Amino acid sequence: MKKQPIRYILAGVLTALCCIALPLASLQAQTDSSAAKLVAKKKVAYTKYTFEGNFIMDEQTVMVPSAKSLEFVFQHRFGTFNNGFTDLFGIFGGAHIRLGLAYTPIDRLQIGAGIYSENMGVDINAKYAILKQTKDGRIPVSISWYGNVQMDTRKKDASTLFVTFSDRLSFFNQIMIARKVTEKLSVQGSFNVSHFNNLEGYLDENGGVQPMYKNTHLSFSLAGRYKITDKFSAIAAYCQPLTQHPMNNPHPNVSLGGEIRTSGHTFQVYVGNYDGIVPQLSNLYNQNDYTKGQFLIGFNIDRFWSF
Amino acid sequence: MQNKIIALCALTGLFIAGAAFRYQPKPWAVPAPAAAKANPNKSAEDLTAGKALYSKHCTSCHGKTGLGDGPKASELKTEPGDLSKDVASQTDGALFFKITEGRDDMPKFKGKMDDEERWQVVTFVRSLKK
Numbered sequence: 561m562k563k564q565p566i567r568y569i570l571a572g573v574l575t576a577l578c579c580i581a582l583p584l585a586s587l588q589a590q591t592d593s594s595a596a597k598l599v600a601k602k603k604v605a606y607t608k609y610t611f612e613g614n615f616i617m618d619e620q621t622v623m624v625p626s627a628k629s630l631e632f633v634f635q636h637r638f639g640t641f642n643n644g645f646t647d648l649f650g651i652f653g654g655a656h657i658r659l660g661l662a663y664t665p666i667d668r669l670q671i672g673a674g675i676y677s678e679n680m681g682v683d684i685n686a687k688y689a690i691l692k693q694t695k696d697g698r699i700p701v702s703i704s705w706y707g708n709v710q711m712d713t714r715k716k717d718a719s720t721l722f723v724t725f726s727d728r729l730s731f732f733n734q735i736m737i738a739r740k741v742t743e744k745l746s747v748q749g750s751f752n753v754s755h756f757n758n759l760e761g762y763l764d765e766n767g768g769v770q771p772m773y774k775n776t777h778l779s780f781s782l783a784g785r786y787k788i789t790d791k792f793s794a795i796a797a798y799c800q801p802l803t804q805h806p807m808n809n810p811h812p813n814v815s816l817g818g819e820i821r822t823s824g825h826t827f828q829v830y831v832g833n834y835d836g837i838v839p840q841l842s843n844l845y846n847q848n849d850y851t852k853g854q855f856l857i858g859f860n861i862d863r864f865w866s867f
Numbered sequence: 868m869q870n871k872i873i874a875l876c877a878l879t880g881l882f883i884a885g886a887a888f889r890y891q892p893k894p895w896a897v898p899a900p901a902a903a904k905a906n907p908n909k910s911a912e913d914l915t916a917g918k919a920l921y922s923k924h925c926t927s928c929h930g931k932t933g934l935g936d937g938p939k940a941s942e943l944k945t946e947p948g949d950l951s952k953d954v955a956s957q958t959d960g961a962l963f964f965k966i967t968e969g970r971d972d973m974p975k976f977k978g979k980m981d982d983e984e985r986w987q988v989v990t991f992v993r994s995l996k997k
Contacts, residue, residue, distance in 0.1 A: 628978065790919045791923060823924040866978030
């Protein structure tokens, strides 16, 4: 499978982010500056708790915790319901697990790292709150960027695809736009770009290498939360693939669940299609078809500390 | 045999007394400048927000109505007290200081909640006495 010139793609993504971030940051600064001029020393009042955790099931949220916060996340996905009671509807089937840590060194910026059970993938990630919704409606939405680099750490052998180091790498970038519509309802949409430096191909009848996938995969996601009580919310998410691949086109993800919040924890239990946890793996490789009832149970446990 | 029964009863009594004993909190001095601070968040909206924050951060120990009967209260070394009575003699600034800094079993909420949110909790806690 041919490698795409990754530096051009990354340059393009970074350029696009700058084109979005700089004017919006300037708008934020102008808004802040204007607010300060109009009313002396009046702080900009930002909308709080659009979401109260970094995740809505498989999706990131616009939330960046306050500065000097540490997050530990445990993400678990069981097997699908397909086998019925023989593996207790996937609970005793194969599982995917990710452990992650993230820290907010300064306001609006979170950096993190994680390790994932499939292929012992390790990832580093970052999230930045570009824009925050304000209470007075001057800024009607929150916008955040999330990105990661994941590395497949398996040994190089005949079964793996690694020729050079960069073959192990995949990338994910997304821009999330969210709005706290009412005190109970928050919604978010995001545009996602996944890129794999090297992917599996196949030999055609002439002995030529043909791609099974395109290296860059686009998708968009929708997510929402509805507060039922102060501590419990219903959560939902949907991710739609946009890129058409030569083979094995991924299926969308439909997920629905519940979220319980305490002072330091957020628990999410849900039913969905994605078992990949790391977003680019889920986005490209999901073959669980919701129209055929190929769902699985997943949960996220988030713990926050403030220093 | 009788002595053994007496000794067993005495030990049982000591055990029960020990289990029932809880450390009574020592006086919590609040610096005068902190105690003198006025609450800037006393609106009806702040009360509603404070109720939600109290529910999330405080009920596990202090209970839903501040009676100190939350599910974790029995695990604490320090009696959480009855907020509906305890707050009457304290200023808003003193309550804000205690929520901010914490002490012993009481965690510090500086960092977990911002200033506005801690004042909102004070507003709600003040309403518990009504």
